[in-house]
Amino acid sequence: QVQPVESGGGLVQAGGSLRLSCTASGQTLSLYSVGWFRQVPGKEREFVAAISWSGGSTVYADSVKGRFTIARDNAKNMVYLQMNSLKPEDTAVYHCGATGSSQGLSYRMVYQYWGQGTQVTVSS
Numbered sequence: 001q002v003q004p005v006e007s008g009g010g011l012v013q014a015g016g017s018l019r020l021s022c023t024a025s026g027q028t029l030s031l032y033s034v035g036w037f038r039q040v041p042g043k044e045r046e047f048v049a050a051i052s053w054s055g056g057s058t059v060y061a062d063s064v065k066g067r068f069t070i071a072r073d074n075a076k077n078m079v080y081l082q083m084n085s086l087k088p089e090d091t092a093v094y095h096c097g098a099t100g101s102s103q104g105l106s107y108r109m110v111y112q113y114w115g116q117g118t119q120v121t122v123s124s
Contacts, residue, residue: 001026001027001113002027002029002098003113004024005023005096006021006022006094006096006115006118007020007023008118009093009121010119011121012120012121013122014122014123015085016086016122017082018083018086019082020036020096020120028074029072029074029078029079030053030074031053032099033050033053033099034050034053034072034099035047035051035105036049037094037097038093038094039092047061047107047108048068049081050105051071053102055072067083067085068084069082083120091121093117094117094118094119096115097113098112100112
């Protein structure tokens with residue numbers, strides 16, 4: 001069983017950048033496809049970006065295309081989310097999810113394992 005762990009959140013001004021990291025305890029993260037989702041109070045967790053276990057396939061939500069980049073380094077057991085040109089509406093808790101599937105990576109229900117999340121706050 002894999003347990004994702006997120007880091008890298010914080011407070012940034014609009015237009016700024018942050019890089020989130022996801023690693024894992026237990027099994028190696030390289031065996032899993034990984035997705036980033038975000039959630040604000042009172043709303044459902046929404047898809048942001050995902051990457052297949054090999055890194056050969058990525059998918060993004062329309063709201064972040066061209067601004068966010070997901071990448072992974074399996075040798076370091078890490079998945080990254082580079083977030084540029086941040087907007088106040090990007091403010092949320094960002095969660096890293098892991099799944100043994102390589103299909104349907106934009107769907108929350110595909111993911112079996114979740115981290116606790118890291119807070120991202122973008123000020124205007």
